[in-house]
Amino acid sequence: MQDQDTIAAISTPPGTGAIAIVRISGPLSMQILEKIFSSSPESIKPINWESRSHEAIHGYIWDPANGELVDDVVAITYRGPVTYTGEDIVEINCHGSPLLTREILDLLLRLGARLSERGEFTKRAFLSGRMDLTQAEAVLDLIQARTTRQSRMAVNVLKGQLGQRIKEIRGTLMELLARLVAGIDFPEEVGELPLDDIAPIVDKAKADLERLRKTARSGRFLRDGLRLSIVGRPNAGKSSLLNQFLAFERAIVTEVPGTTRDSIEEPFDINGIPVILIDTAGVRITEDRVEKIGIERTGRAIDESDLVLLVCDLTEHWGPEEEEVLKLLNGQPYIEVWNKHDINESGNGTGRTDEDQVPDNRIDMTKISAKTGIGLDDLKNKIESFVIQDSKSMMTEAGGTLNQRQDELCLRAASALDDLKVSVDNGMPEDCLATDLKTAIHCLSEACGDEITEELITEVFSRFCIGK
Numbered sequence: 001m002q003d004q005d006t007i008a009a010i011s012t013p014p015g016t017g018a019i020a021i022v023r024i025s026g027p028l029s030m031q032i033l034e035k036i037f038s039s040s041p042e043s044i045k046p047i048n049w050e051s052r053s054h055e056a057i058h059g060y061i062w063d064p065a066n067g068e069l070v071d072d073v074v075a076i077t078y079r080g081p082v083t084y085t086g087e088d089i090v091e092i093n094c095h096g097s098p099l100l101t102r103e104i105l106d107l108l109l110r111l112g113a114r115l116s117e118r119g120e121f122t123k124r125a126f127l128s129g130r131m132d133l134t135q136a137e138a139v140l141d142l143i144q145a146r147t148t149r150q151s152r153m154a155v156n157v158l159k160g161q162l163g164q165r166i167k168e169i170r171g172t173l174m175e176l177l178a179r180l181v182a183g184i185d186f187p188e189e190v191g192e193l194p195l196d197d198i199a200p201i202v203d204k205a206k207a208d209l210e211r212l213r214k215t216a217r218s219g220r221f222l223r224d225g226l227r228l229s230i231v232g233r234p235n236a237g238k239s240s241l242l243n244q245f246l247a248f249e250r251a252i253v254t255e256v257p258g259t260t261r262d263s264i265e266e267p268f269d270i271n272g273i274p275v276i277l278i279d280t281a282g283v284r285i286t287e288d289r290v291e292k293i294g295i296e297r298t299g300r301a302i303d304e305s306d307l308v309l310l311v312c313d314l315t316e317h318w319g320p321e322e323e324e325v326l327k328l329l330n331g332q333p334y335i336e337v338w339n340k341h342d343i344n345e346s347g348n349g350t351g352r353t354d355e356d357q358v359p360d361n362r363i364d365m366t367k368i369s370a371k372t373g374i375g376l377d378d379l380k381n382k383i384e385s386f387v388i389q390d391s392k393s394m395m396t397e398a399g400g401t402l403n404q405r406q407d408e409l410c411l412r413a414a415s416a417l418d419d420l421k422v423s424v425d426n427g428m429p430e431d432c433l434a435t436d437l438k439t440a441i442h443c444l445s446e447a448c449g450d451e452i453t454e455e456l457i458t459e460v461f462s463r464f465c466i467g468k
Contacts (some may be wrong), residue, residue: 006032007124008108009103009116011467017096022104023467024113025121029088030077032111036061036104037075043067053079061092061104070107071100085121086128114313124135124455126449133449133460137403140222140464149272153401161399163448165369166284166410169208172442176201177437179429195424198433202417205440209414212398220400221306221387225267225274228383231328232311233321237339240370242266242279271384278305284326287348299328307386308334309379314367315340324357327353335364335382342369405460409447416440 002023006026012019024032037059044062055077071094078089107296109115118122118151119140138157145151176198230238245268264279280298302308310325312318354460364382368375384431395401402410420436445451 006113007120008105008113009117009121009467010105011091011121013094014097014098020094020096020101022092022101023091023116023121024092024108025083025085025087025116025124026113026413027088028036028112029090032108032113033075033077033090033092033208035064035111036070036107037073038062041069041072041278053077053082056093061107062092063107064104065110067111070103071095073104081128084125084130086130087124116466117461118466119461119468120466121468122464123461126457131158132160132163132167133452134166134400134406134447135160136168136189136449137460138400139407139468141403143465143468146267146274147269150222150274152272153219153395154250158396159326162402165208165212165398166406166444166448168449169205169212169413170448172201172205173437173441173444177434177441180437200419200422201419206414206417208408209417213407213410213414214403215395215398215401216404216407218395219387219403219407221273222401223403225276226307226383227269227276227278228307228309229278229280229298229303229306229425230281230309230311231283231325232442233313233316233325236282236311236313237310237370238282239264239279241309241337241368242277242341244370244373244376245270245277246387261468269381273384273387275383283321283328295328302328302330302332305332307383308332309337310334311339311370313340314338315343329359329361331361333361333363333386335366335379335386336362337379338365338367339370341367341374342372364443404441409443412444413440413447416443 004027006024006028008022008024011021011023015130016446031196036044039057039059041060044064044067057075057077059073059075061073062068063070073095076091076093076094078086078091080089083089086113092104094104107114122131122136122139125131126133131139136155138154142151142158145154166222179197230241232238242264266277266279268275280301283295283298287336308329310322312322363386366375366379366382368379400455416436416439420433420440423432423436442451445458
């Protein structure tokens with residue numbers, strides 16, 4: 001699938017900056033640079049390109065068509081195969097004017113390079129064996145990271161341990177398949193594989209897959225963000241909590257019930273977890289048409305949320321408003337947040353009186369003051385615990401988290417192993433057992449990129465930016 005074109009692109013973000021990078025990769029990289037690069041500011045003078053790989057050289061870019069000086073730059077040469085793409089690469093570090101970077105890119109394209117497609121540099125790294133597909137996808141996660149925790153997760157996967165764990169499971173199944181096929185093809189010389197040998201191997205492989213899959217849920221929240229709705233009765237302190245989270249006054253806070261009539265969404269970072277905070281209209285039993293519309297929108301926000309903060313008032317009892325919210329939750333997981341702890345620190349005579357009847361979807365409870373910030377760190381930790389749950393040790397063991405594509409393939413592999421056990425129990429022929437094993441192996445090979453179609457490659461790398 002690897003082509004021999006020389007590609008070029010601007011690798012830094014659009015806009016003005018101190019420095020920009022224009023990158024070339026492919027067999028003509030050095031020759032193209034030689035035609036436009038000079039160590040002299042007076043004229044184009046050939047330089048010796050037998051310099052060491054990964055060496056930076058100061059010089060000047062010239063337009064050979066008209067002999068005009070374009071920019072004062074630093075060029076870094078990387079000679080394949082020990083490079084990012086596995087090919088010869090040149091990076092031209094120029095001044096960060098969009099005009100200059102575009103002019104240098106145009107020179108490269110005129111002299112034999114073509115414009116890179118999205119993610120083509122990383123695609124070439126994958127196709128040349130410099131990284132597996134899990135690492136390539138981690139590059140995208142790293143580029144798109146908005147929090148430190150996201151970037152750390154991506155860096156861990158980029159090390160290659162996650163792909164290696166998938167390959168280890170696949171390797172075990174391939175050994176089992178080899179024994180099974182050998183028994184089918186050479187029954188007299190090798191003998192049939194005892195069926196009792198299959199179950200322990202399959203059970204261990206399936207258990208290993210389940211441990212990997214436990215990282216996918218946390219991975220989804222860390223990659224895509226947690227949608228977190230704040231709901232409750234009017235004047236319970238929902239908007240105050242939003243403002244406290246954001247550390248600025250995003251929502252209007254008054255003592256007048258019903259001030260918030262529509263949902264407000266704001267991006268936020270809780271302990272390194274990207275979050276979309278949603279402040280909603282207060283829920284109460286009312287005949288007011290406008291308030292009813294706001295409550296309907298609250299219900300839709302809840303349906304689209306991953307977790308809900310049910311804000312209750314410590315100066316009031318649990319009442320029909322909270323029961324109405326529970327109906328809107330419809331089983332969605334929630335944390336019960338009792339606000340105004342600064343007013344009623346003891347909470348005596350307030351709050352729930354039926355702790356023994358707490359719904360199963362309540363995952364935790366805490367007391368806070370949205371006005372002073374009391375208890376806010378504890379609430380953040382509870383939200384973090386919901387996201388990570390018991391997968392923290394799993395993520396460390398696996399070397400990262402599965403993304404949605406990898407998780408679906410691991411699920412299909414586990415399903416094929418279940419089919420294999422059923423086939424064994426039903427005394428199916430060994431070629432049927434081999435078919436189930438091959439299905440599981442193929443899914444794991446696709447997860448790490450050892451077996452992959454051109455369509456899937458295009459889909460994965462089309463999400464990248466041009467220049468990476």
